[in-house]
Amino acid sequence: MAEVSADENPYVEEPDTDFEPVAEMDEAGASEQAELLREAIRHHDYRYYVENDPRIGDRTYDALFTRLQELEEAFDVQTPDSPTRRVGGEPLDELESVEHVAPMLSIDSSGEAEDVRGFDDRIHREVGDVEYVCDPKFDGLSLEVVYEDGEFVRAATRGDGETGEDVTENVRTIASIPHHLRGDYPDYLAVRGEVYLPLDAFTEFNRERVEQGEDPFANPRNAAAGSLRQLDPSVTAERPLDCFFYDVLAASEEFPTHWSEYEALPEFGLKVNDRTERVDDIEDCIEYRDELMADRADLNYEIDGTVIKVNDREKCAELGTTARSYRWAYAYKFPARSERTSIMDVTVQVGRTGRLTPVALLEPVDVGGVTVSRASLHNPDEIAEKDINVGDEVQVKRAGDVIPYVSEVVEKHSEGHYELPDRCPVCGSPVERDGPIAYCTGGLACTAQLRQAVAYYGSDDGLDIDGLGEERVNQLIDAGLLESLPDLYELDEKELLELEGWGEKSAENLLAEIEKSKRPSLADFLSAIGIPRVGTETARELARTFESMDDVMNADSDELEAVPDIGPKVAAGIREFFDSERNRSVVEQLLKHVEPEREEVAGGDELADLTFVFTGSLSEPRSDISELVENHGANATGSVSGNTDYLVVGENPGESKPNDADENDVPILSEDEFWNLLEEAGIDR
Known part of the structure; x- marks a missing residue:
């Protein structure tokens, strides 16, 4: 796009807006x-x-x-x-997956200066002296944007690094991302950026949501991610999204350094961050991080650290990558931020499995640019240990700069600590304790659990009933059509057509999906009914061990503990679930409509005697991958031990399983390395 002259265009300088009709x-x-x-x-x-x-x-x-x-x-x-x-354009049916023009990898990180210096030592050993480019580490959603002949043609989320969701139509609505490039741009350009919600816009947006009776977003990152993944671009257009660009993924011309990219991108019309700096050595990087952290509260966007990149692209190529990360870049993270406020009240949320979670309702406080009005108190033992109660002044932190929690009482204004009620605040069922965790014993009959239970029953980890998402479930319950899980199988088309937004096609499709769910595998059914601590992997072990649903329901604790990967606590939880008259009644009602079938495992023994544990986000559902290895003779368990042969790590894993793997000398595989292992064993993906 050429420069615009005020002489040729009357709407560039002091435009006259008194238009002709x-x-x-x-x-x-x-x-x-x-x-x-x-x-x-x-x-x-x-x-x-x-x-x-x-x-x-x-x-x-x-x-x-x-x-x-x-x-x-x-x-x-x-x-x-x-x-x-x-x-915004026409609504989409779904977000398609697209392959990135170049891998969008992650980077290693630490909050310790010595780890950063260790990164620098490795760089110098491998490629000699370097200079670095330092960027803020934005806390948004990573994005690939592609231009051909200067025209915007595609945008995709990072996804698994190799493929992402096609969000082209939604990105068209973001005003800071141009449809045309400017200046002397390359014929082909793919750039990486970070979509974010400015903090002032986020505060105003949340205020509007509260005024309209909607729940506020927890933080700007969640708001940005949810906005970008909308199926209706007009909804995205209403969200005040913005974007910084910081890396060239591919181009028809070469950029010798990251700094040359930083200088060129604004010339093409692409927004970069003005806090990016080129520095001589790692000590300058550390100083840059400290200065940025000191200025953090004054920024209008969320950051959680700094990114340090080797400037010379040729040396970057020499350093290469691992399966998941760039070896020429490192993130120096900030410590979690904290603030002080008062607890106004404590409420109790009841989760899908009946777990009671106490939540502190706070006098609103700004924590890291986000207005926090509630925070998790985790469990009764932690409340007692910290001596937390209504009226106390407390320190609030954000775990991973995301989830607010009360870290300590800084000034006591109450006597004693808050105690959970003896009965479920929703259904009145007795509350039982399992160590530090409290559960409502109402099970599937508890209305607080019903919304989540039905949604989970129809989810990918349940019976995969397409069209039974959270919004639809809430509508059916609010209309009085679902008072318990078995009511799903009593729905009829006439009732559905009376609901707002339902047509003949959508009603027919849902009823057809529900009909398909009547002959599930035993494993899927066991996973779907929401037994505490029984996920897809444990459900498969149960289905492999027992012949029928009746056998599982009537198994004693010793029989359950004999199932691989089931210990005394899980066995006791299963037994308690089926011993509950309410739960058993709901399951028996379900079994009047549903006939779970025990699957015969078809496969080979290529992975015989191997045990895998999976963690993090993988390119395919973890349950499908676990089933694949089990069909070829392996075990897929949920925890790492000395008997584990491989830990397979996807994106955004937690810390516990990799730490357990290190302690037990268990090899850690990236997802690519895992698929290569299966390919070498002759197993098709």
Whole structure:
């Protein structure tokens, strides 16, 4: 896109917004004015988002934009790349998966300066002296954006690093991401950026949600991620998303350094962060991080550290990558932030499995740019240990800079500590303790658990009933059509058609999916009914051991403990679940409609005597991968021990399983290494 001259375009400098009535214009004049407006709006977007130097006020910009919309609607002169496309196109049926032009890998990280210096020592050993480029580590959603001949053609989320979700239509609505590049751009350019929600916009957006009776978003990152993954682009367009770009993934011309990318991207019209710096050595990187952390509270976007990159791209290529991360980059993380506030009240949430979670309702406090009004108290033992109660002044932190929790009481204003009720606050069933965890014994008959239980029953980890998402479940329950799980099988088309938003096709599809669910595998059914601590892997072990649902329901503790990967606590939980009259009644009602079948395992013994544990996000459902290895003779368990042969680590794993693997000398495989192992064993994916 060429530079716009004020002499040639009257809407660039001090535009006159006293427009001629649309009704008095002809199509030729409307088309010419619309093109000038499109050109000017793109210019003003660049000045505002990239240059941070707007030349017109918001009201004037809005007048130009509204005029363009009026002309395009009245004369049907809209172009595919018009700025008005930012208000959103047609809703999508689903987000498709697309392969990235180059892997979008993660980076190793630490909050310790010595680890950062260790990274620098390795770099110097392998490639000699280097200089670094330091960026803020944005806490948003990573994005690939592709331009061909200067035109925006595609955008995708990071996904598993190799493939991501196609969010092209949603990204078109983000004003800071241009539809056309500027200047002397490459013929082909794929760039990586971070979509985020500015903190001031996030606060205002949440305020509006609360005023409309909707739950606020927990943090800007969740809000950005949820906004970008909407199926309706017009919903995304209503969210005030923004984006910083910081890396060239692929291009038709070479960039010798990361700094040359940083200098070039704004020339192409792509927004970069003004806190990026080029430094001489690792001590400068550490100083950069400390200075950025000191300024963190003044930034209008969330960051959780800094990213240190070797500047020279040729040396980056020499350093290479691991299966999951770039070896030429390192993240120096910030410590978790904390603030003080008072506990106004404590409420109790009842989860899908009946677990009671006490939640502190706080006097709103800003923690890391996010207004926090509630925080987890975890469990009764922790409440007692910290001596937490209503009225106390407490320190609030954000675990991983995301989840708020009360870390300590800093000033006591109450006597004693908060104690959980003896009965479920929703259904009145007795509350039982399992160590530090408290459970409602109402089970599937507890209405607080019903919404989550039905949604889980129809989820991928349950019976995979397409169309039975959380929104639909809530609607069915609120309409009185679902008072217990077995009511699913009593739904009829007439009842569904009376609900708002339902047509014949959607009703027929849901009923057909429910009908399909009547002959599940025994493993899927056991997983679906929500027995505490029985996930997909444990359910498969139960189904492999017992012949029928009756056998599982009537197995004693010794028989259950004989099942692989089931210990005394899990066995006791299963026994308690089926000993509950309410639970047993619900299951028996379900079995009047559903006939679980024991699957015969078909496969080989290529992986005989091997034990795998999986952690983190994988490219396929973990249950499917576990089933694959089990079908070829292996065991897939949920915890790492000395008997484990391999721990397979996906994206965003927790710390406990890798730590257990290190302690037990268990080899850790990336997902790619795992698939290679299976390929070498002659097992098709």
